[in-house]
């Protein structure tokens with residue numbers, strides 16, 4: 384299982400949830416989000432290390448080095464930073 388580490392907050396396991404957002408949410412992290420569908424950009428976080436795969440084609444385009452937690456799953460242990 385991949386680990387998701389949130390800088391300054393701790394970490395959780397990704398265990399086949401729909402998205403990184405869902406895994407973090409279930410584990411009690413206070414994640415920013417709104418639409419959960421790749422449209423609003425509210426869930427955008429910095430990808431510090433690791434690799435992710437998009438599970439849906441987001442309408443919102445994340446900045447370079449940033450990802451939408453509602454639209455990705457981890458492909459390795461990842462480290463993210465909430466801006």
Ligand code: FES
Pocket residue numbers: 415416417418419420421422423424425426427443451452453454
């Ligand atoms: S929650 Fe809206 S883009 Fe992720």
